[in-house]
Amino acid sequence: xxxxxxxxxxxxxxxxxxxxxxxxxxxxxxxxxxxxxxxxxxxxxxxxxxxxxxxxxxxxxxxxxxxxxxxxxxxxxxxxxxxxxxxxxxxxxxxxxxxxxxxxxxxxxxxxxxxxxxxxxxxxxxxxxxxxxxxxxxxxxxxxxxxxxxxxxxxxxxxxxxxxxxxxxxxxxxxxxxxxxxxxxxxx
Amino acid sequence: xxxxxxxxxxxxxxxxxxxxxxxxxxxxxxxxxxxxxxxxxxxxxxxxxxxxxxxxxxxxxxxxxxxxxxxxxxxxxxxxxxxxxxxxxxxxxxxxxxxxxxxxxxxxxxxxxxxxxxxxxxxxxxxxxxxxxxxxxxxxxxxxxxxxxxxxxxxxxxxxxxxxxxxxxxxxxxxxxxxxxxxxxxxx
Numbered sequence: 001x002x003x004x005x006x007x008x009x010x011x012x013x014x015x016x017x018x019x020x021x022x023x024x025x026x027x028x029x030x031x032x033x034x035x036x037x038x039x040x041x042x043x044x045x046x047x048x049x050x051x052x053x054x055x056x057x058x059x060x061x062x063x064x065x066x067x068x069x070x071x072x073x074x075x076x077x078x079x080x081x082x083x084x085x086x087x088x089x090x091x092x093x094x095x096x097x098x099x100x101x102x103x104x105x106x107x108x109x110x111x112x113x114x115x116x117x118x119x120x121x122x123x124x125x126x127x128x129x130x131x132x133x134x135x136x137x138x139x140x141x142x143x144x145x146x147x148x149x150x151x152x153x154x155x156x157x158x159x160x161x162x163x164x165x166x167x168x169x170x171x172x173x174x175x176x177x178x179x180x181x182x183x184x185x186x187x188x
Numbered sequence: 189x190x191x192x193x194x195x196x197x198x199x200x201x202x203x204x205x206x207x208x209x210x211x212x213x214x215x216x217x218x219x220x221x222x223x224x225x226x227x228x229x230x231x232x233x234x235x236x237x238x239x240x241x242x243x244x245x246x247x248x249x250x251x252x253x254x255x256x257x258x259x260x261x262x263x264x265x266x267x268x269x270x271x272x273x274x275x276x277x278x279x280x281x282x283x284x285x286x287x288x289x290x291x292x293x294x295x296x297x298x299x300x301x302x303x304x305x306x307x308x309x310x311x312x313x314x315x316x317x318x319x320x321x322x323x324x325x326x327x328x329x330x331x332x333x334x335x336x337x338x339x340x341x342x343x344x345x346x347x348x349x350x351x352x353x354x355x356x357x358x359x360x361x362x363x364x365x366x367x368x369x370x371x372x373x374x375x376x
Binding site: 078106116142148149154156177182183184 | 307334340
């Protein structure tokens with residue numbers, strides 16, 4: 001989701017985002033990404049199936065981190081608190097600046113097919129968190145509602161985080177979205 | 189979403205669902221659907237762009253009804269209550285029996301590309317409800333959380349409704365999902 005990992009993979013990601021921003025997503029070729037990163041196309045394809053995957057590779061890692069955080073969360077936490085603990089693991093994943101994630105989101109928002117793909121990934125995240133909650137002994141129905149709520153909170157917090165140039169950090173945006181969800185649901 | 193409207197459209201929908209159940213979605217052709225409904229292919233294409241659209245035509249109507257119910261909801265309702273009022277309008281849309289919706293869901297669940305399409309429609313529903321809430325004066329951020337919560341409740345209630353052969357009706361399934369959401373969020 002925009003965080004640059006070190007080495008060839010990170011260089012390819014950075015090069016891809018620069019080119020997407022400069023020329024647009026469609027106009028950028030894998031050859032150009034590899035050239036900008038001073039690597040070969042072959043190296044590109046060792047890391048990514050296609051240029052679209054540069055945008056989504058991080059999301060799988062993010063989901064894995066969230067699921068791991070859920071498994072590590074104290075047993076006494078409620079379903080929602082545990083699910084929120086999972087989405088809060090995103091704050092370690094992102095390196096502090098919203099610039100990379102903002103650039104990525106701009107590319108995605110400009111392309112309906114990329115938005116659809118992101119939506120499918122988000123649904124995968126809801127399912128992964130719900131499954132993790134069931135493993136903690138939460139009934140399936142409460143697990144699916146807690147997971148959907150936590151992901152709604154994450155999306156809202158993330159959106160706010162990348163919207164502001166000098167805004168609060170992601171952790172605070174998520175905490176505020178949790179408080180807002182509680183107010184909305186208690187008020188209903 | 190599986191409710192049969194009267195006339196040619198309803199006959200085509202019923203014929204399509206029968207054939208999807210008997211032969212599978214891929215193996216069913218538009219020519220066969222039209223023949224089963226005792227109508228021409230030309231009539232089919234007057235109502236639906238392709239056989240996939242038979243599955244999703246109802247969902248647009250459902251979204252429109254929900255948005256209308258939201259606009260009609262009393263001004264004093266909280267954001268969540270108003271959003272729940274919207275998704276409760278689904279109970280008028282479905283005709284009482286979960287058999288049609290269950291048959292439709294079985295086709296969709298068996299095909300990843302149809303599940304993706306449904307997911308995109310659900311996201312469209314979240315956006316439509318959030319926009320409706322903003323028109324009622326709810327701040328954008330609370331509107332998106334209330335809309336996401338109401339749609340999570342709808343999905344959970346709908347899932348439960350179609351799961352049971354002799355279970356509670358959809359209205360009750362939705363009410364119970366609302367109560368469950370409140371318990372999950374208050375407990376967190």
